[in-house]
Amino acid sequence: MEQVAQSLIKKHPCLTEKGSSTGYGGWKTSLKYKLSNYRTQLRKLGCPEVTVNSLENKPVGKRSAAFGIKKAKRAEVNFCPTYPSAETEESLEAMRKALFLDVKKRNNREAVKLKMEKTFAYRRHEVVRDAPMVDDFMARWPALFEVSEINAEFKRITTLPLQSKFLSQPDFQSDNLTRLFQRRGGQLGEKLKRVTAQIANCDDVDAGREWIIKGVCVYMGEDPDNLLQEYVSLDDNTINEAIEYTTVGIYVVKEHASSDEVEDIGIVLEGIKVLQDLDNVALAVAMLFGLMYVLNLSYPANLRYTFEVIQKIWIELDGDKLSNKALTLKNRLSQ
Numbered sequence: 001m002e003q004v005a006q007s008l009i010k011k012h013p014c015l016t017e018k019g020s021s022t023g024y025g026g027w028k029t030s031l032k033y034k035l036s037n038y039r040t041q042l043r044k045l046g047c048p049e050v051t052v053n054s055l056e057n058k059p060v061g062k063r064s065a066a067f068g069i070k071k072a073k074r075a076e077v078n079f080c081p082t083y084p085s086a087e088t089e090e091s092l093e094a095m096r097k098a099l100f101l102d103v104k105k106r107n108n109r110e111a112v113k114l115k116m117e118k119t120f121a122y123r124r125h126e127v128v129r130d131a132p133m134v135d136d137f138m139a140r141w142p143a144l145f146e147v148s149e150i151n152a153e154f155k156r157i158t159t160l161p162l163q164s165k166f167l168s169q170p171d172f173q174s175d176n177l178t179r180l181f182q183r184r185g186g187q188l189g190e191k192l193k194r195v196t197a198q199i200a201n202c203d204d205v206d207a208g209r210e211w212i213i214k215g216v217c218v219y220m221g222e223d224p225d226n227l228l229q230e231y232v233s234l235d236d237n238t239i240n241e242a243i244e245y246t247t248v249g250i251y252v253v254k255e256h257a258s259s260d261e262v263e264d265i266g267i268v269l270e271g272i273k274v275l276q277d278l279d280n281v282a283l284a285v286a287m288l289f290g291l292m293y294v295l296n297l298s299y300p301a302n303l304r305y306t307f308e309v310i311q312k313i314w315i316e317l318d319g320d321k322l323s324n325k326a327l328t329l330k331n332r333l334s335q
Contacts, residue, residue, distance in 0.1 A: 178199055
């Protein structure tokens with residue numbers, strides 16, 4: 001609202017308020033009240049982004065205006081959209097059941113894609129309102145947990161492409177990030193020296209992206225092992241047992257530590273493998289970030305700065321509101 005009010009008097013200087021320290025304080029207040037009145041009208045019309053926080057949708061015994069506020073926090077354009085015209089909760093549930101059967105059919109990609117598009121609002125209501133466990137949500141929407149559908153769902157939520165935007169950033173910023181890594185001193189500097197050595201010796205683009213991502217983790221003061229866990233020369237039972245205790249992360253299975261051959265790369269959420277057999281680690285990180293939006297999950301506390309860099313600097317979502325750490329990195333990248 002402040003930006004809009006500021007732009008207004010910049011475009012029309014005659015509207016500048018005399019006696020105001022900023023020149024637009026009254027306009028900002030006016031916008032605030034107008035938006036409040038607009039939300040009241042939306043509530044009367046049953047707009048889900050407003051009614052999701054109404055008292056009747058809150059648990060019995062906790063029906064206060066301040067309890068469990070659900071709102072877009074990461075620049076989601078379609079946080080809780082309305083159902084398509086002529087569709088009801090019952091008709092969309094019937095479509096979901098039909099979609100569940102369509103997934104099992106061969107050469108049925110177009111039908112699945114069309115129904116996933118139509119049921120988007122119904123799926124978002126379920127994610128935002130009910131916050132289901134990942135295992136339960138996978139059982140209801142198995143078609144969603146594929147690379148193509150995560151890309152499509154992320155674009156529905158944010159209107160931005162995920163995979164192409166994400167994978168281009170490590171390539172575009174590789175030189176600047178490497179320069180920052182080399183300049184860093186102290187204990188983090190020692191860790192980053194090993195990262196830059198790996199980047200310099202990388203002939204493979206995917207491997208270079210992986211080390212850039214690890215370097216960003218270290219530079220932001222976080223441990224890459226919290227994001228990426230490698231399992232080398234272990235049997236399936238040992239790996240599955242370790243994965244059960246993982247809340248959020250990416251796993252890489254190798255037969256030998258010195259080998260570049262990877263048996264499996266996947267994503268774990270709430271101890272469940274949600275994606276497997278991914279092509280490379282950089283793609284896995286992109287899909288994990290996409291799933292944070294798709295499932296409306298909070299960033300892990302031990303990786304929040306890394307995900308903030310991905311969101312606000314690489315994907316450029318809500319990029320004008322940065323923590324001090326992320327702002328410092330952004331400023332140094334632009335120097």
